[in-house]
Amino acid sequence: MNGLPRHLFEGLRVLDLTRVMSGPFCTSMLADLGAEVIKIEMPDFGDEGRHFAPHVEGESTYFALLNRGKRSVTVNMRKPEGVGLVRDLARKADILVENFRPGVMERLGLGHAALQELNPRLIYASISGFGEDSPYADWPAFDLVIQAMSGLMSVTGEAGGRATAVGESIADVATGMFAAWGIAAALYDRERTGSGRRVEVAMLDSVLSMLLTGLARRLFTDQPTRRVGNRHPETYPVDSFATRDGDLVLVGFSDQIFRRICEAIGRPELADDPKFRSNRDRNANEAELRAVIADWAAGLTREDALARLRAADVPTAPVWTLDDVLASGHVAARGMLQPGSNGKLGEIRLVPQPVQFAKSERVAPMRVPLLGEDTDEVLRQELGLDDAAIAALRAAQAI
Incomplete structure (x- = not known):
């Protein structure tokens, strides 16, 4: 020392x-x-x-x-x-x-x-x-x-x-x-x-x-801020979804990651669909896209859904309780x-x-x-x- x-x-x-x-x-x-x-x-x-x-x-x-x-x-x-x-x-x-x-x-x-x-x-x-x-x-x-x-x-x-x-x-x-x-x-x-x-x-x-997303909108555009639940206010799909036995989140922050999500859920054609081709398109058609991903997740256990998303290199995670994180091995x-x-x-x-x-x-x-x-x-x-x-x-x- x-x-x-x-x-x-x-x-x-x-x-x-x-x-x-x-x-x-x-x-x-x-x-x-x-x-x-x-x-x-x-x-x-x-x-x-x-x-x-x-x-x-x-x-x-x-x-x-x-x-x-x-x-x-x-x-x-x-x-x-x-x-x-x-x-x-x-x-x-x-x-x-x-x-x-x-x-x-x-x-x-x-x-x-x-x-x-x-x-x-x-x-x-x-x-x-x-x-x-x-x-x-x-x-x-x-x-x-x-x-x-x-x-x-x-x-x-x-x-x-x-x-x-x-x-x-x-x-x-x-x-x-x-x-x-x-x-x-x-x-x-x-x-x-x-x-x-x-x-x-x-x-x-x-x-x-710390309110950078909202300030970026209010200081530089004429768009109001709003409550949007667990999704990201500007980017989609960045959201949480329910599986058969628990919730998960996924982060589709780019066109490349969205393409991987489409592959993981067995719908690769969605990546080239004009309704979902860009982030602007995906935001405009959020309800339809959310329904597609939600239907896929609802038919799987959380571990199965997470495994498929991770295999496609999609940022994803389970929604843990405090007890879950304390017992995870990470804390130790x-x-x-x-x-x-x-x-x-x-x-x-x-x-x-x-x-x-x-x-x-x-x-x-x-x-x-x-x-x-x-x-x-x-x-x-x-x-x-x-x-x-x-x-x-x-x-x-x-x-």
């Missing part, structure tokens, strides 16, 4: 003032690369995510997946002594991440300008629903709110049906990833300049930036379940960020902290407080 850290972010200190999902997802990605993450939580209550189901042995397993590898410190930021502790920890941190509504940190005296004076190398990342200069800056934002306002729900669902949310918290996850990317970029810049900087990311911006081969521990749950399995780096191992096992489990230790190690000082803070209800 030539003396380099075993983990890419080893030696970095992160002060985590986030809760629920977008912020904790971001800081968990940093922890996955070896950063020391100190998570600040309210005494007695903690991160709101601790109260999200499901719970096992009184611990939120939702929280566990989002807060692996962190140290939990309870600080009452409504008390001046608590604010002072956060300022002292920020003075020694490389990165601070917060996801309060815009203006909250400034009112606490913990805004970027104030902390930059204390620590010019600090990278200060702010996550919010809409950003501080949005007309909606004061609106509360959760994943479903952003899915609704971004346009994502409007293009998700069956044709003619109601707008539908994606089945996971995609707005939170995407925002957390963008924030981690921004922090990594700011770290690189700090290596060149010696100075930290502010990083700001809004959830609505994050999801909007890629190391996507890693060992962890928790004071109440015992030995557990955790899902790391998916990027693998040569010459760097995964951080494992990772501990999921109980609420306030590390308070005294962090105050002693990081701030040099003795037992009497810690007791005084506890008496003042600051920790």
